[in-house]
Amino acid sequence: MMNKSIEIIIAGRRQRRRRWIVVTTSLAALLFVLCCAMLLLGNTIYPVKDVMLALLGYELKGVSFAVNSIRLPRMLAGFFAGIAFGIGGNTFQTMLRNPLANPNVIGITTGSSAAAVFCIVILHTSESIVSIASIIAGLATVLFIYLFSKGKSFSIGRIILVGIGIQAMLNAAISYILLVGAQQDIPSALRWLTGSLNGAQMHELPPLVIFVVIFAPIIILLGKHLSILELGEQSATSLGLNTDKTRIILIISAVFILALATATTGPIAFVAFLAGPIAKRLVGVGFSNVIPAGLVGANLVLASDLIGQFAFDVRYPVGIITGIIGAPYLIYLLIRMNQKGEL
Template sequence: MKNHTMEFIIAGRRQRHHRWLVVTVSLAVLAVALCGAMLLLGNTIYPLSDVIRTLFGAEIQGVSFAVHTIRLPRMLAGFFAGIAFGIAGNIFQTMLRNPLANPNVIGISTGSSAAAVFCIVILHTSEMIVSMASVVAGLATVLFIYLFSKSRTFSIGRIILVGIGMQAMLNALISYFLLISAQQDIPSALRWLTGSLNGVQLHELPLLMISVLIFVPIMVVLGKQLNVLELGEQAATSLGIRTTRTRLLLIVSAVLILALATAITGPIAFVAFLAGPIAKRLVGTGFSTIIPAGLVGANLVLASDLIGQFAFDVRYPVGIITGIIGAPYLICLLIRMNQKGEL
């Protein structure tokens, strides 16, 4: 009897691992295909051979400028920002055990946005200063949310409520900055707030790319502990998890990549909100969804940007397309949570 039970458990685990592997590889292949489409498509569609030769250093008139100046920075920004938004959203949703507990809803992205808008329209600083201010403001927002929600016991609901209040306050601050700013600065700030890959330059990306390459492996290593945290504070502590240290590492890592992505592309709507639930639906239970959530985020950003560029007569920023996709999901989620009595 015991042997049959063990065989059943092992077979189930293998099946879940196989599903995780198939889904992750499929998402990676889709991301590569979308990256290729970002490089090939534009006002002029270039042959794949010319694009590849250009990427390896060949100078081809017209192709080199379009690829290196416009398409490659846009593709890299969409890919790495999508990974950052997807993983950061998944970390917060899993750690706080609530699909509403993503960086957009609890004010972390808004904190980075407020700092960036202040630097753009009031201080007129460089992109580097905007990035630094976004990171510092994102970390400060997390600290304020933690301090204002701190009590004798850890409460997910209290954190979410404080975060929603923080988001409302920061949105009001952003509106004030736009109100007192010079008229010529408002379009660039609004375009940034919408979430856009337009105008991204190659020299802006190394910091985001390096941070993703450094902090994502840290979060993947902590993935098993993150799954245990989902069981609750007491269960995690009884299983030997150092909950405070684990949460701190996960939060700092997630906020850093999120803030750097926000500084470059703006707060692309609903990517952090959608990536985790979609990844969990695709992968199922039993294995970490950190990598699948990052790939889902990258695919959402890249696909939405292609739709915004080529599906309509007018070109729309990527944030508008992700907003159109994400808003109905948020409404359905709120209705479902209300029916279950979770609101």
């Protein structure tokens, strides 16, 4: 009887592993297709051969400039920002055990946005200064949320409520900066706040790429620890996990990639909110959700950008499309949580 139970458990684990592999591979394949579409599609649709030659460094009239200077930076910005938003959002949602506890709702990306808008509109600084300010502001926001929500014990609800309050304050600060800023700076700041891949340039991408390459693997390696944190403070501690140390490493890693993504593309709406739950639905339970969440985030950004460019008579920034997708899901989630008595 015991042997049969063990066999059932092993068979179930193998089935969940196969599902994880199939879903992750499918998401990676879809992402590859979207990356190719970003390079091939535009005002002029170039043959695959010409695009490949341009990427390899051959000079082709019209093709080289369009592919290497416009489409490739746009694709890379969406790719790495999507991975950053997906992994960062999933980290906070899993760690705090609440789908509402994503960086957009609890104010982390808003802190980075406020710093970036201040640098763009008031200080007129370079992209590197904007990136540094976004990172510092993101970390400072997390610190403020922690200090203001600190009580006798760790409370998820208190962190979310404090985060929502800080987000409201930061949004007010952003509105004030836009109000007192020079008129010529307002359109660029508003486009950036919407979340857009327009105007992405290769020289702006190295910080984002480097930080994602460094910190995303750290979160992936801590994926099992992240799943243990989802069980709750007492359960994680009883399993021998140093919850404080693990949480600090995860928070710092997530904030770094989120801040750089926000500084590069702006706070693309709802990607950090949607990626984790979608990945969890697709993958199921039993294995780390970090890699699928990153792939879902990148797919959402690239697919939404393609929709915004080509599905309408007017071209819309990617943030508007993700907002249209994400807002109904947020309303659905709030209704569902209210019915379960979780609000």
